[in-house]
Amino acid sequence: MRTRIWWLPTLLITAAAYTALGYLLLMPRQAAGADTALATFLPHAIAAVNTLTIFVLLGGYVSIKKKKVRYHRSLMLMAFALITAFLTMYLARLYLGGVKHFTGPALLRDFVYLPALTIHLGLSILSIPLVLYNILTGGFLPTAEVGSTLHRRVGRWAVRLWTLSLALGVLVYILLNYL
Numbered sequence: 001m002r003t004r005i006w007w008l009p010t011l012l013i014t015a016a017a018y019t020a021l022g023y024l025l026l027m028p029r030q031a032a033g034a035d036t037a038l039a040t041f042l043p044h045a046i047a048a049v050n051t052l053t054i055f056v057l058l059g060g061y062v063s064i065k066k067k068k069v070r071y072h073r074s075l076m077l078m079a080f081a082l083i084t085a086f087l088t089m090y091l092a093r094l095y096l097g098g099v100k101h102f103t104g105p106a107l108l109r110d111f112v113y114l115p116a117l118t119i120h121l122g123l124s125i126l127s128i129p130l131v132l133y134n135i136l137t138g139g140f141l142p143t144a145e146v147g148s149t150l151h152r153r154v155g156r157w158a159v160r161l162w163t164l165s166l167a168l169g170v171l172v173y174i175l176l177n178y179l
Contacts, residue, residue: 039098046089047173050166053082057163064155069143080135083162104179113175116168123165130158 060075093099102113137151146152 036096039093039096042089042093042096042098043100043173043177046086046093047170049082049086049089050169050173053079053086054163054166054170056082057159057166061159073138073143076135077139079162080131080139083131100176102176104175108175108179113172116171116175120165120168120172123161123168127158127162127165130154131162134158 056075056079060072060079063075064072102109104113134151134155137149138146138155141149
């Protein structure tokens with residue numbers, strides 16, 4: 001069974017990603033960065049990429065339900081490319097010091113913003129190994145061999161968690177920027 005060979009690369013890539021993110025979160029930020037045009041533009045670009053990724057993921061989900069495997073594979077690889085672009089922009093925004101604080105009403109902060117942000121972050125962390133496993137198995141194995149892996153079972157959870165995380169991320173963006 002081919003399932004066993006994919007846990008190690010998934011584990012290594014996930015550990016490397018978490019390590020890099022932790023390092024970037026702890027390193028000193030550029031003090032003047034928050035005032036740059038790039039730091040101002042990035043949150044909007046991130047929200048646009050995340051919104052597009054939601055639609056691509058849903059298209060991939062629908063396509064596999066219709067047994068359009070090649071189209072599904074293409075859409076899921078596109079979603080992964082988009083999320084990689086998101087991660088690059090997100091890390092650049094953090095480095096530039098473009099962190100924004102919620103300035104809306106306290107009631108909205110306590111009962112909508114903070115729960116949405118907490119769930120978004122938790123789902124993002126949970127999604128990474130699931131998405132990586134499915135990209136490695138579905139994106140690089142021959143189609144005939146994918147069925148002998150946990151790709152389908154993991155994918156059901158990955159797409160749900162990832163889509164919900166993205167949707168909550170867009171909600172957090174709206175709450176931060178338009179309230």
